[in-house]
Amino acid sequence: MRVLACCAHPDDAELLAGGTLAKYAARGDDVFIAIATNGEVGHPTMKKEQIAEVRREEALRAANVIGATLYWLGFPDEFLFDREETRLAFIDTIRRCRPDVVLTHWPGDLYNPDHTTTGQLINDVAIMTTVPNIVTESPPCEKIPVVYFMDSMAGVGFIPEEYVDITATLDTKQKMLAEHRSQVSDWLKDQYDATVADMVTISAQYRGIQAGVRYAEGFIRAKAWPRGVTGTLLP
Numbered sequence: 001m002r003v004l005a006c007c008a009h010p011d012d013a014e015l016l017a018g019g020t021l022a023k024y025a026a027r028g029d030d031v032f033i034a035i036a037t038n039g040e041v042g043h044p045t046m047k048k049e050q051i052a053e054v055r056r057e058e059a060l061r062a063a064n065v066i067g068a069t070l071y072w073l074g075f076p077d078e079f080l081f082d083r084e085e086t087r088l089a090f091i092d093t094i095r096r097c098r099p100d101v102v103l104t105h106w107p108g109d110l111y112n113p114d115h116t117t118t119g120q121l122i123n124d125v126a127i128m129t130t131v132p133n134i135v136t137e138s139p140p141c142e143k144i145p146v147v148y149f150m151d152s153m154a155g156v157g158f159i160p161e162e163y164v165d166i167t168a169t170l171d172t173k174q175k176m177l178a179e180h181r182s183q184v185s186d187w188l189k190d191q192y193d194a195t196v197a198d199m200v201t202i203s204a205q206y207r208g209i210q211a212g213v214r215y216a217e218g219f220i221r222a223k224a225w226p227r228g229v230t231g232t233l234l235p
Helices: 012-026 048-065 084-097 113-130 170-178 181-192 196-211
Strands: 002-007 030-037 069-075 101-104 146-150 162-165 216-221
Touching (some): 002 012, 012 030, 012 101, 012 170, 030 084, 030 113, 048 069, 069 084, 101 113, 113 146, 162 196, 170 181, 181 196
Parallel strands (some): 002 101
Antiparallel strands (some): 162 216
8 A cells, every 4th residue: 555644843743643644654664744834833942944954854764664765845933824835735645655645634623723733734635636637747636535534643632433442652753753853852841741651551551542542643534535444545
């Protein structure tokens, strides 16, 4: 399979679906991670240009942990809007990756507007990726990808419909997150007094209790014609 995680900020893919992405990669699937924004407001002291470059390097190292390919869309952090330029960039990213499945933010995740916008945009443009008269640099896809919404931050308001057992890949998820040093040790601690490793483990354990395994990640599949599939595309 070909799997794309399209997220708002560097570290979102690891936080919300890192164990699942690691599981896809471990079984030999092609994994892509696309980041919509530069993440350039995500530091208490660094200037925007500096932290944007740091976060890009961190995202690349995190993707390399599982052999994923990174795409960097470069939109401004906290100012991601649904407009023609953004839609075309998202469509072209999907066309470049040609995924069977796309993991993205749940539009109901009100933690951050970039999360909401990214999730809604991906769901909105999925059907457009096969349309020849919507022209981007990459040619149209042969099929519409299936979209799965990832958990919300800290699981707030999100009720999973499908689960992935990440017991065997939680350590890999933590290794990916550890590459985002500017966030783990600086930004999230400074802004929210959050210990990321603890938050991730507790969230995974909670979803694991629901799923009947030790650790899990939860998802909801976007249900829209003509994207129906039988079974699941999760690993």
